[in-house]
Amino acid sequence: MDLKTKGAHELFTEMSRTEVPKRFALMRELVSRSSLAAPILIARWNTCGSPIRGRTATGRERKGLQHRCGLTCCHRCQNRAGIAAGKRTWSLMSAAQNEMPDRNLMSAITIDADDRNLHGFARRLKLFMRRHGLNYSGEFSVSLPGLMRVHVVVLHPTLTRLALTGLLKEQFGPYPIVNVKVPDKTKTLEQAVRGWVQYAHVPVKNKDFIHHPELRTQDGLAGFVMLDTRVVEERRLEGGFSLDDKAKAARIRKIQKSKYGESDRVRALAIRKRILENTMTRQSRCLGKDSVKEVRQLGSGGEVGPGTISNGPGGDPYAPHQGGMLGLRG
Ligand SMILES: [Zn+2]
Numbered sequence: 001m002d003l004k005t006k007g008a009h010e011l012f013t014e015m016s017r018t019e020v021p022k023r024f025a026l027m028r029e030l031v032s033r034s035s036l037a038a039p040i041l042i043a044r045w046n047t048c049g050s051p052i053r054g055r056t057a058t059g060r061e062r063k064g065l066q067h068r069c070g071l072t073c074c075h076r077c078q079n080r081a082g083i084a085a086g087k088r089t090w091s092l093m094s095a096a097q098n099e100m101p102d103r104n105l106m107s108a109i110t111i112d113a114d115d116r117n118l119h120g121f122a123r124r125l126k127l128f129m130r131r132h133g134l135n136y137s138g139e140f141s142v143s144l145p146g147l148m149r150v151h152v153v154v155l156h157p158t159l160t161r162l163a164l165t166g167l168l169k170e171q172f173g174p175y176p177i178v179n180v181k182v183p184d185k186t187k188t189l190e191q192a193v194r195g196w197v198q199y200a201h202v203p204v205k206n207k208d209f210i211h212h213p214e215l216r217t218q219d220g221l222a223g224f225v226m227l228d229t230r231v232v233e234e235r236r237l238e239g240g241f242s243l244d245d246k247a248k249a250a251r252i253r254k255i256q257k258s259k260y261g262e263s264d265r266v267r268a269l270a271i272r273k274r275i276l277e278n279t280m281t282r283q284s285r286c287l288g289k290d291s292v293k294e295v296r297q298l299g300s301g302g303e304v305g306p307g308t309i310s311n312g313p314g315g316d317p318y319a320p321h322q323g324g325m326l327g328l329r330g
Contacts, residue, residue, distance in 0.1 A: 003029045012216045016209040020202055024075035027204060027221065031073075034222035041229060044069045049076050070232065073203050073225045082201030085236070086194030087253060089137040089153055092241055093193060095248035096135050096155055103189050105157050107164060108181045108196040109138075111172050113148035116227070118234060121148050126239060128171050133158065135240035139200035142228045144208035144215050150237060151200035153183075153193050200235070203228070 003011070008030060015026045032042045048069035052062045068077045094101050113121040118140065129136050138152025156164050165180040172178050183192035199205070204224075209216070215224070241249070 008033070008218050009216075015204070016206075021075060021079075023204060027073070027225075030218050031222045031225050034218040036219050036222040037225060041071070041226075045071055045074055048074055071229055073228045075203060078201040078203060082198035083194075085139050085201065086196075086198040087256070088249070089197045089238075090190055090194050091249040091252040091256075092137050092238065092245065093135075093153060093155060094252055095245045096241055099252070101189055101193075103183055103185075104161075105155055106183055106189075106193070107154050107156065107161055108183050108192070109150075109152050109154055109168070110179045111150050111152075111168070112143065112177045113150075114173065114177070116147060118148055118231060121150075122237060124171075125150065125237065128168075129154075129239055132156075132164075132167060133240070134164075135245075137238040137241075138197055139235045140231055140237060141200040141202075141235070142224060142231055144204060144212045144220075144224055146224055146227045149200075151196055152237060153196055155240075 003025065006014075011026050011030050015023050015030075018026070028042075028045055031037045047066050048071070050066045052064050052066055054062050056062055068074075068080075070077050093106065097105070111125070115121065122140070135155040136152050138150055141149050141151060143149045154164065159167075161180060161182070165178070168178045168180065169175075183189055183196070185192075187195065204221075215221070
């Protein structure tokens, strides 16, 4: 409501100031104003993550959130996808170095394509990596001017970082196009590697605003979003890993997952126990005092025959065998 009254310029300034998760709503407002964006896309984007309405076949109110749109320009979906991509890269790098990753043998690289053709660019990159025997894993993204960009982590045990930079520059172009970095030293190596790949999933990056002020229009942004949606399912870029490495990486991811799974199971058990206790006490509260007495009498008399139907376990919720359960079963 508030957003709709604001001008495009105002929205763009706000967007360049706010942090990534909050940028998402502003971006959607701007894109929906442009005639370039497909209405279907906007509709899909709008419903992502909204609560499900209606009832199930049994008449129960539906719970939970709407399906994911999966668009590359949706922050909600890309956040999850980014985390998964980062984990995958880290597990592969870790597996290729016998689970002892070395900071000096890895580099974080960005390369900007000089064309908009994803397939041509990807092929050139793959050929380069194969020729020099490098292991690489990363993701494609689209920069604000609508060009392909790749965020990739490269493992170069036989080359120095300087030699690698030279080779890349020779192939793709000088500094702003090719940028080779040491994995961030203020973080652990795992955080640095995962963060680097995860960053490829941030829809509009800070740098884009600084470098391309001329694209800060509704149509410019909509054009970017339309191009970005074409990259869906084709973002992944990896190679150089043996089957052995990949299997080991899958095992590393599985171990990580089962660790979290364990804590989930413990929590689920605790919740189940609490629910059971709750229903037991409520059941005894619901039965009137008279019926409780009757049940007690039946229990003490020992006349719980096959025909007797008694509802409550009596006063003690933890001793159900005396009255109810046995009587029903028998
Ligand atoms: Zn989404």
